[in-house]
Amino acid sequence: MDFKKFLPWIIVAVIIIAGYSWASGIYNKAVTLEQDIKESWGNVNTAYQRRNDLIPNIVSTVKGYAEHEKSTLTAVIEARAKATAVTIDPTKVTPEQLAAFNSAQSGVSSSLSKLLVSVEQYPNLKADASFMRLQDELASTENQILTARTRFNESVKPYNNNINTFPRNILAGMYGLSQKPYFEAVAGSEKAPEVKF
Template identity: 40%
Template sequence: MKKYFFNIIISIIIFFTIIGLWSISIYNNLILLNEKIKNQWGQVENVYQRRLDLIPNLVNTVKGAASFENKTLTQIVEARSKANSIQLNSNELDQNQINKFEKTQENLNNYVGKLLVVVENYPDIKSTKNFSELQNQLEGTENRINVERNRFNEQVGNFNTYRNQFPKIIIANFFDKFKEKGYFKSQNGSNKSPLIDFSHY
């Protein structure tokens, strides 16, 4: 009888040991996938910050033009300030937070587009080497933003797919940091090349 109970106790210990090791393995994989998202989010922030850094130079380049639309410049400065004020915690990248971030960045992009359209009426500005270089850098940055956003979405997809599988979702739901992450969503016309084209303004 004692041997029977001993075998039951040993079986229970082995069972819970296996469950514990399995849970630790899932937790560690969730940590790994979550860290990849954080790292990629850092890359996304870097390219958006590069665009924010280019804008003051672009504004200053066109500021001195006679009769230039100061309202457009003011709108860009305000939109840049608002976009710069949105700082997301890499542990809270849910869909609402991503949408909020994306909305302010898109708003800034729209005002930059308006600025470049207005510049079309000022050939002296358009033809300067400084403006041309800034425009090229801005276009390159837009391309880079698109690449890093796609990479971020891939990492989010890997994480969400893993954490939502049963029974892994049970373990994931015990920890706030393993909540489902949000994606960057395509804007209208984003199926085209990400090169800047402001002709629709």
């Protein structure tokens, strides 16, 4: 048997197999990293959901003490409704969608901050054990949100690096893979809030 006759076919087969392995490896790595992003996004949503679940309890507790703070309580409830209406598919997230989500969630944060500032006017409420527990849970939840958002950004970075480096970017474009946006600070958040009593 003359192997020289089959050598070109063997070389072509090896090149095709190596090329296929390389291309599928790039795609499979992108899929794995995208799953990490989905998981991180789920954690972000879970943290925000925990905050949304706490809001009715806080509102009803404050309502008992501060009946004339209706506009503040209403603002918190409306902000929560707007925030829960914004949903995102993490596989198709765009910078605009993430900005809208971030804006809705910052509306909740802002209205909650105003509510907690108004609580300072009610010493009995500040001393109420259930309110103090809710306030501690809310502070803990805000820390969980920060952690979840940070971890989301940490999972986006390797994905973006994977699909944007050469020559992977060529195959990523052929596969239809696009860069994922990062969570960014809400506009104006670099200024410390002014708290007045």
